[in-house]
Amino acid sequence: MSEKIPTRDVTPDPVEHHTPREAVTQQMYASRSHIYVREIKGIFQRLRRASNWALMLAFFLLPWVPWGDRPAIWFDLPGREFHIFSATFYPQEFMLLSWLLIICAFGLFFITVFAGRVWCGYTCPQSVWTFLFIWVEHRLEGSRNRRIKLDRQPMTPHKLWRKSAKHAIWLTIALATGVTFVGYFTPIRDLVVELPTLQAHGWSYFWVGFFLVFTYLNAGWLREQVCIYMCPYARFQGVMFDADTLIVSYDAARGEPRGPRKKSLGHEQARAAGHGDCIDCDLCVQVCPTGIDIRDGLQYECISCAACIDACDSVMDKMGYPRGLIRYTTENALEGKPTHILRPRLMGYLAALLVMVGVFAWAVADRTPLGFDVERERNQLYQMTRDGRISNVYTLTVRNLDNRAHVYRLEASGLPGLTLDTHEVSVPASDSRQLVVQASVPPEAIDRPSVEIMLRLEAQDADIAVERDSRFIGETR
Numbered sequence: 001m002s003e004k005i006p007t008r009d010v011t012p013d014p015v016e017h018h019t020p021r022e023a024v025t026q027q028m029y030a031s032r033s034h035i036y037v038r039e040i041k042g043i044f045q046r047l048r049r050a051s052n053w054a055l056m057l058a059f060f061l062l063p064w065v066p067w068g069d070r071p072a073i074w075f076d077l078p079g080r081e082f083h084i085f086s087a088t089f090y091p092q093e094f095m096l097l098s099w100l101l102i103i104c105a106f107g108l109f110f111i112t113v114f115a116g117r118v119w120c121g122y123t124c125p126q127s128v129w130t131f132l133f134i135w136v137e138h139r140l141e142g143s144r145n146r147r148i149k150l151d152r153q154p155m156t157p158h159k160l161w162r163k164s165a166k167h168a169i170w171l172t173i174a175l176a177t178g179v180t181f182v183g184y185f186t187p188i189r190d191l192v193v194e195l196p197t198l199q200a201h202g203w204s205y206f207w208v209g210f211f212l213v214f215t216y217l218n219a220g221w222l223r224e225q226v227c228i229y230m231c232p233y234a235r236f237q238g239v240m241f242d243a244d245t246l247i248v249s250y251d252a253a254r255g256e257p258r259g260p261r262k263k264s265l266g267h268e269q270a271r272a273a274g275h276g277d278c279i280d281c282d283l284c285v286q287v288c289p290t291g292i293d294i295r296d297g298l299q300y301e302c303i304s305c306a307a308c309i310d311a312c313d314s315v316m317d318k319m320g321y322p323r324g325l326i327r328y329t330t331e332n333a334l335e336g337k338p339t340h341i342l343r344p345r346l347m348g349y350l351a352a353l354l355v356m357v358g359v360f361a362w363a364v365a366d367r368t369p370l371g372f373d374v375e376r377e378r379n380q381l382y383q384m385t386r387d388g389r390i391s392n393v394y395t396l397t398v399r400n401l402d403n404r405a406h407v408y409r410l411e412a413s414g415l416p417g418l419t420l421d422t423h424e425v426s427v428p429a430s431d432s433r434q435l436v437v438q439a440s441v442p443p444e445a446i447d448r449p450s451v452e453i454m455l456r457l458e459a460q461d462a463d464i465a466v467e468r469d470s471r472f473i474g475e476t477r
């Protein structure tokens with residue numbers, strides 16, 4: 001009999017690899033350190049501020065713009081009407097909203113593949129309001145170093161005054177944000193009068209308070225926590241990047257080895273002495289609203305606001321070094337490889353975006369300002385009139401989607417001798433009417449139990465017409 005193969009127990013000792021519960025808790029939880037954002041000037045910050053102010057002005061002013069006897073933009077939920085300048089949309093046209101949301105999604109995908117998270121840095125409402133709150137903080141509490149020093153001081157009348165003024169302005173901005181948002185759903189000229197006099201609807205107070213609280217918390221206290229932990233876009237945007245995506249990057253080949261040096265040391269002398277262009281001033285970290293160090297490489301927390309680019313360029317100018325140590329570039333460009341702008345995925349998103357924009361534009365341009373629904377009476381198949389005709393009853397719903405009243409002419413076709421007992425209906429602007437109509441035919445016109453008929457509704461004073469089909473039920477002879 002052959003000898004047994006020798007075996008040895010290699011199971012690791014569970015005691016050796018045991019990790020205390022306290023250690024696991026410490027690894028999984030990191031307490032937040034307050035980020036003191038330093039104010040910086042530069043071309044990208046001027047562009048960001050311009051876009052931020054334009055977006056905020058549009059948000060705060062549009063509800064006040066009149067359009068006839070109503071606001072230019074008004075989402076009238078009780079009336080189920082959505083007014084956008086001269087156009088009025090109804091719940092039945094929800095497909096247009098769906099198309100618009102899909103277009104926005106593909107537009108975001110296209111921008112992300114092409115230029116990373118520039119949406120977050122320049123136009124995201126969270127970033128816009130956060131930068132506004134930081135701007136107020138700069139004006140009341142001073143520069144970054146002064147704010148750090150102020151927070152470390154005990155509470156004094158001077159500190160209490162500045163902190164109280166800052167939070168009062170933050171709450172005022174948050175209140176204005178809440179009132180303005182509700183003003184898109186309730187005429188804001190009436191809202192600002194009804195709110196302080198306690199005459200507004202209860203839901204108005206709820207939503208004003210809701211947006212007041214969360215604007216104050218998100219832009220004043222949470223700030224980068226929203227971008228890092230709460231925003232789903234921060235999580236999935238990484239899978240849309242590729243080596244040709246335009247991102248904010250640090251040129252390590254040019255900047256390393258980093259370290260301080262005298263300003264009098266010229267660029268060529270610094271390179272000859274073994275220094276990289278980065279002087280390790282940490283200014284790029286101090287201006288970052290999410291508190292990251294861009295020199296550590298691409299990170300999902302980066303919102304592409306380019307504050308670090310402006311900060312680094314200002315330092316390079318002072319040192320007499322070329323700009324662009326931190327810049328918008330691609331991974332391929334940093335590695336010395338060619339960058340491909342026209343790549344399949346980007347062109348695919350662009351093609352889909354253009355097609356959907358075209359379809360949406362066609363749908364809006366071809367939109368008929370008339371809603372017409374026909375429902376046949378289901379409680380009875382048909383009935384005989386006194387003059388021996390066979391009749392069916394239909395319930396018609398007519399919605400005038402235009403901005404002026406119309407008188408519509410109603411016609412029916414599909415059977416010989418088909419007549420209606422109603423031929424006209426008048427509907428005011430942006431209103432609807434429901435009416436019961438009786439259609440009848442002579443018995444000899446029926447050659448099968450169910451026949452398709454067509455009901456046509458046409459405006460008498462405009463080129464507006466809609467047709468709807470239905471069924472006429474009768475008895476064959």
